[in-house]
Amino acid sequence: MKLAVNLENMLNNLGTLKTNEPLKKYTSFKTGGPAEYMIWPKDRSALKDIILICGDNSIDLTVLGGCSNLLVSDAGIKGIVVMMNSFHSKADIKLTEEGTVYSDSGVDKKDFLKFCVDSGFQGMEFIAGIFGCVGGGIAMNAGTADGAFAEILQSIEYMNSKGEIINKPVSSDMFGYRKLQMPGCSIILGGYFKLEKADNTVNIQSRINDILKERKSKHPLNYPSAGSVFKNPDGYSSWKLVDEAGLKGKSIGGARVSDLHTNFIINNSGATSEDILNLINEIKEVILNKYNIKMETEIRVLGDFF
Ligand SMILES: Cc1cc2nc3c(=O)[nH]c(=O)nc-3n(C[C@H](O)[C@H](O)[C@H](O)COP(=O)(O)OP(=O)(O)OC[C@H]3O[C@@H](n4cnc5c(N)ncnc54)[C@H](O)[C@@H]3O)c2cc1C
Structure with a gap:
């Protein structure tokens, strides 16, 4: 989506604006395609204007902070991504x-x-x-x-x-x-x-x-990750389920179930978000078939996949 020139000019006055900015630069997984528009609003009044512009023009608005709990599609995020990290440049x-x-x-x-x-x-x-x-x-x-x-x-x-x-x-x-x-x-x-x-x-x-x-x-902090991938199902511990299902070290592309903590998926080397999602889906399927337990992700999955 390309915004009309007047809207793009308006946004430029409302904060720091980047176009087609790769989200992999910001996500803790180090994966994810471009944000069509990414903006750090300069103040609250600017944030209000951005919300109203999105509402009036039916533009998708996504709010992000430190990007440490996200799996962003390799196709990126459409519309405007509002970055709330270091809001006002000097957060209070x-x-x-x-x-x-x-x-x-x-x-x-x-x-x-x-x-x-x-x-x-x-x-x-x-x-x-x-x-x-x-x-x-x-x-x-x-x-x-x-x-x-x-x-x-x-x-x-x-x-x-x-x-x-x-x-x-x-x-x-x-x-x-x-x-x-x-x-x-x-x-x-x-x-x-x-x-x-x-x-x-x-x-x-x-x-x-x-x-x-x-x-x-206990955590594989030397690798990019987004922390625990799955919520603990009632009465169970996700890492134990993944471990007992024999999925420790399971890899798809560059994504791997951590050997140190089996509820972490790490970007072992050059993983794409698709690799990570495929691994998540594989784990879900194995655990459903083996234990009849539905695993739910704790990380937020954003953008279009497949
Ligand atoms: C190594 C590692 C360990 C971790 N350990 C833990 C842990 O022990 N416990 C835990 O709970 N999490 C853990 N996490 C996950 C993550 O750090 C937390 O969930 C964190 O609170 C997410 O904050 P963020 O600013 O990075 O949010 P983001 O990842 O940027 O966003 C997360 C969600 O919050 C929304 N959001 C962000 N900011 C705003 C805002 N201002 N207004 C409205 N919505 C907003 C986003 O839209 C998104 O849906 C870990 C992550 C890593 C990488």
Whole structure:
């Protein structure tokens, strides 16, 4: 799709615009074709204009953060991809008068964690080692066995399809396992986090260091991946199912089931997104046939395949 010149000129004034930008430059899998249009909005007013342009002209709009939980088609993504990483070029994080932490969606999780430790909080340690931005963490309800975003969020600030900014208090029915239910076309701008004061931040930092050390020993961090590929089916552990089905090391093209953690697929060497999706489908089929269990992906699959 080629936008009319006037629309392209408008977009150029609303932020940093790239055309036919390869998404493999951004995804943690290091795969994925081009975004027809990719834009980093310069501010909230620009973001509103982009939403309205897409709505008025029936242009597909995709919102991305750190791109660490995505499998993007080799054919790329049509329409406009709005990049929320380092939104406003300098993403804001601060303590509020009410004692919550406010973070823009574009803040890197590492910086969020550091800010919270430096401010003397605890309860957010589970974020250590999870990649991407705060907005992506909220959208995915990212977490581990030790906690998830839903548990520390007080409210979510988002922009709706009319470009209105809404601050929505969090309720338990908004979140599920690695998912957040929001009205269609909601772009998360930031979140207010309610955290406990720590008695001793040295202990919190040392807990974070232990988590990072453990993850380093268990996860194939030397290879591109998007973390755990499958959600754990009720009562089962995905890595165990994949392992017991004999799929450790199974490869299709450049995609391979990690030998270190069998719920990770790694880009072993020059994988395409199609290789990765074929491997995902093969794993699903084997596990369905062997154990009659339907595997559901945790990673988000974007764009057209096949
Ligand atoms: C090595 C490795 C380990 C990982 N370990 C974990 C783990 O332990 N636990 C875990 O939960 N995840 C894990 N992940 C996956 C990933 O890091 C998390 O899901 C992360 O929270 C995604 O954030 P992101 O900014 O990269 O989001 P993206 O990948 O950019 O986007 C993910 C989804 O969120 C949506 N989204 C992003 N930003 C916004 C926004 N501002 N508004 C609306 N929607 C938005 C996107 O449309 C997409 O659907 C891991 C990934 C890697 C590579």
